[in-house]
Amino acid sequence: MIVGNYQKDPFHPSNFQQMATSHSNLHSLSLTIFTSRTPNFQIKHQSPLTSHKPKHKRLFAVSNSAFPSKDNGFNLFDCFKIHLRPALHGGGWWNLSGDAHGVEDSTAKPITVWTALSRMWTLIGDDKWLIYLAVASLTVAAVSEISMPSILAATIFSAQRGETMVFSRSLRFLFTLCVTSGVCSGLRSGCFSIANIIVVKRLRERLYYALIFQDISFFDAEAVGVLTSRLGADCQQLSYVLGNNIHLILHNSLQGTGALVNLLTLSWPLTLSALVICFILSTIFLVYGEYKEWLEKLASVSIRESVAYELWNMSFTTLYRSTQVIAVLLGGMSIMTGYVSVEQLTKYVLYCEWLIYATWRVVDNLSSLLQSIGASEKVFQLMDLLPSNQFLSKGNFITQFPVGTKHFQSNMHDYSFIILQNEDSVRNCDRKLLLCYCKLQSVELQVGVKLPRLMGNIQFVNVSFHYPSRVTVPILDHLCLNVKANEVIAIVGLSGSGKSTLVNLLLRLYEPTNGQIYIDGFPLTELDISWLREKIGFVGQEPHLFHMNIKSNISYGCPKDITDEDVEWAAKQAHAHEFISSFPHGYETLVDDDLLSGGQKQRIAIARAMLRDPAVLILDEATSALDSESEHYVKGILHALRNDNTTKRTVIVIAHRLSTVKTVDRIVVIDDGQIVEMGDHTELLHKGGLYAQLVQAQTESVT
């Protein structure tokens, strides 16, 4: 029988044979959408929707021939089930499996509301007093508000009975309640908002820390846009948890409970009728709330969202109004039989309103809380990443630690380790945990060796490498290269031969898969990575300039104190001073997209590198950015670097324009991840190998 399976592609003949067997799948699928979150408020990331994805197509993709009707042998009941059932709750029309493609990350680790809240609680740290104050004022405000209907009714009826004393006392009480609830409500939302801002700020800081301690291959795999969205939108979404959800849930739960207690003291049969309506309302709202979460992610299903909203609106208004009708009906009958008084009925009507309103707000905020917690899942996962091995050198491991047990939470676990007097215990404890702990506590940690001075001797010994994202494609193959201190070498070769990769390894952006790199005789892995990177000046193919003035762009990231004269000196070294001075505002000129040519940008980046006075300078020459004028300047810079005895440094140039490297000490020719030639310009030309061919090809393309 075909019932329930019409969603499959009707144009494929094999579908009709399979339909009967997949019926049960379809049914369980529809149910799971609405129930996966409710029982213990645990978010399940392994979405039933995505797992069943191939089986579901859109409702309207049903061919006429396959569409069941009375004419092709279906009875009325079948037709009803096929045409109407999809539009009912759990029906296929509401099913978003097809639309949900790409929204859910099936690899993400599930997180419960409890876990998320307890982690947020930890993040509040020493500012927990804000929450205590907020909860205290919330309680006072809720109790004051919920007492009002009773006092209100008593005031009105005391006036009716002409009890002046009671009337004025009740009025004074009412006024006091108004002021108390107003002040406490303000205090409550203020404290929750401040606590919320603190949590989100700390969340972003921790996440940012975790991200910058990942190695570069992590960023090869994770899109920067996605990470930015975690830092921005997802953290913002989490801000609703304390700012809105929790405090409104608490507030309305208290009010609802108060209303319920008052109703029960009035009359339990009347209370029962109000409770039934509240139950129906909350069920409708829960279903709508869960469904809405999916809908919000999918703009294309806005029609379904509108229909769902209208259905909910209709049910809410009808049920809400019916409480008043039921109250009048039951209350009127009870008054006639003398079971309740008019005053009691008035109180009942007032408290009914409170109860329904509170129920609606609690359920509404619960569903919104679940959405916020959902957004936290990936944020917490990223936050829990332990630092990359790059930051954990194998050499010394020194910092001034207070002795004692250190305790912190990461990766959903609590970690603790003990620092003893003996320094060896620090060396031997888990480095990742120690570094993670230091970052969280903002303790400076020196990892690895810092040499008194970097001379700039570089050795690549038998280095092989493939990128983690392309393990089957070897990039460097048992490469050996010695660069002496203060030597100026050029690396040349065809595009894709591995020149930039060699530099990436020297900067320790990636680790060699085989072999070792030494600087001044120390394996790279034993040196303190931050210190090492401070000593290396790198100018990439596409240097990044910031939207700030030229002076700030040049001094950006410089670890030492610098003066305007230093900036000017660096700009002169990079042959950038002349064009910078030609701007009306000179070094104060604001850099924007159209201001500078590619070559000028690169010279500013060279000045930035020069300012740090690096022991090793790496220029990854950008072919596209170099016009012939810039080429001339790069030649000049290299010439100056070779001949300036006061500022000796090792220079590695990755050259595309071979005319720029004629004067360097040594040219290294790379082909397919291996060094195929080495020598100066004249030697290599005479040799007539790859370098000579490259030079000839470039000369021909110019003439």
Ligand SMILES: Nc1ncnc2c1ncn2[C@@H]1O[C@H](COP(=O)(O)OP(=O)(O)OP(=O)(O)O)[C@@H](O)[C@H]1O
């Ligand atoms: N992050 C990366 N992930 C995977 N493969 C990469 C990555 N970066 C570079 N590659 C690949 O490694 C090989 C060598 O690239 P590399 O940038 O080192 O070459 P190159 O000689 O510097 O090229 P060019 O002269 O064009 O700059 C190329 O095939 C490139 O596609």
